[in-house]
Amino acid sequence: MQRICVDMDEVMADTLAEYLRRYNQAFDEEVTPEDLAGIDLWKTAPVDRQRQLRAFLDAEDFFEVLDVMPGAQQVLQQLSTRFEIYIATQAMVIPNSLGPKYRWLQRHFPFIPPAHYVFCGDKSILRADYLIDDQSRNLVSFEGQGLLYTAPHNLAVTGFLRVNNWEEVAAYFAGIPF
Amino acid sequence: MQRICVDMDEVMADTLAEYLRRYNQAFDEEVTPEDLAGIDLWKTAPVDRQRQLRAFLDAEDFFEVLDVMPGAQQVLQQLSTRFEIYIATQAMVIPNSLGPKYRWLQRHFPFIPPAHYVFCGDKSILRADYLIDDQSRNLVSFEGQGLLYTAPHNLAVTGFLRVNNWEEVAAYFAGIPF
Numbered sequence: 001m002q003r004i005c006v007d008m009d010e011v012m013a014d015t016l017a018e019y020l021r022r023y024n025q026a027f028d029e030e031v032t033p034e035d036l037a038g039i040d041l042w043k044t045a046p047v048d049r050q051r052q053l054r055a056f057l058d059a060e061d062f063f064e065v066l067d068v069m070p071g072a073q074q075v076l077q078q079l080s081t082r083f084e085i086y087i088a089t090q091a092m093v094i095p096n097s098l099g100p101k102y103r104w105l106q107r108h109f110p111f112i113p114p115a116h117y118v119f120c121g122d123k124s125i126l127r128a129d130y131l132i133d134d135q136s137r138n139l140v141s142f143e144g145q146g147l148l149y150t151a152p153h154n155l156a157v158t159g160f161l162r163v164n165n166w167e168e169v170a171a172y173f174a175g176i177p178f
Numbered sequence: 179m180q181r182i183c184v185d186m187d188e189v190m191a192d193t194l195a196e197y198l199r200r201y202n203q204a205f206d207e208e209v210t211p212e213d214l215a216g217i218d219l220w221k222t223a224p225v226d227r228q229r230q231l232r233a234f235l236d237a238e239d240f241f242e243v244l245d246v247m248p249g250a251q252q253v254l255q256q257l258s259t260r261f262e263i264y265i266a267t268q269a270m271v272i273p274n275s276l277g278p279k280y281r282w283l284q285r286h287f288p289f290i291p292p293a294h295y296v297f298c299g300d301k302s303i304l305r306a307d308y309l310i311d312d313q314s315r316n317l318v319s320f321e322g323q324g325l326l327y328t329a330p331h332n333l334a335v336t337g338f339l340r341v342n343n344w345e346e347v348a349a350y351f352a353g354i355p356f
């Protein structure tokens with residue numbers, strides 16, 4: 001059985017929406033995902049906001065309350081009958097996220113066993129046939145077939161097979177023979 | 179650079195010693211590691227003790243207070259100049275261990291970057307050249323060269339390249355060309 005690794009943030013979970021919710025509330029702004037085309041909010045934020053931005057992510061509840069990306073549950077459930085599904089998430093830069101991410105996966109993706117969770121940093125460690133990820137740097141170091149999941153920050157990135165939503169993920173794998 | 183994955187429990191950390199400390203205290207016994215040759219304490223414990231055994235592992239402090247295996251720090255520090263060192267630990271059956279394991283690694287192995295921590299379940303997900311592990315089932319599913327790190331429970335296991343201590347790990351890799 002072929003194996004698919006799936007990133008969490010911005011692929012399974014709408015991390016950006018929650019981040020912007022807290023950002024806009026804290027700084028009384030109205031930044032939208034559309035405003036962030038090609039932009040990494042983290043890197044472009046003024047220096048005096050950096051500590052607060054980090055505090056958003058360190059908050060115990062942040063990674064527990066994220067919305068599920070539309071279609072992710074249904075498509076992954078279908079794919080799990082034909083492929084081994086592993087979750088591969090960069091959790092090590094925010095160790096507070098380890099527990100919340102575990103609980104979020106159990107709640108929203110109960111059909112994926114915890115033995116298939118991989119909380120890591122550098123994704124070159126993954127042995128799998130496919131990796132769906134919004135970070136092109138993760139796809140570069142991955143040795144299988146990468147699929148770049150569209151997010152505002154990667155809109156200008158080229159050179160990768162791109163999927164814009166979970167419908168397109170389903171369509172891509174429908175074309176992969178058993 | 180070739181890559182070595184290293185298991186934590188019973189390889190880097192003396193998990194069994196702490197486990198027996200709590201076991202003997204709770205049940206007023208004097209079980210020693212030598213008593214456990216070929217035995218998995220978890221599986222052989224009476225049913226009425228199973229819940230308490232699990233509680234040992236679930237305790238917030240359990241995985242933080244483990245002793246480092248003799249030589250692990252020195253040998254891994256030396257090896258890290260010639261190999262990429264990744265830590266690969268089964269953390270998903272005891273999610274309470276995620277934070278403590280992270281902190282333990284930072285405290286005792288500060289020269290290994292968190293980006294090289296892999297908290298996983300099934301170790302067939304690892305892409306690496308070597309895996310040092312005390313569980314033979316992890317070596318079976320690993321596609322590189324496995325090294326079975328001796329622990330009481332695996333004394334009778336055959337068919338694997340075996341290392342009895344960190345001195346032998348150092349000697350093995352001293353024989354691997356650059």
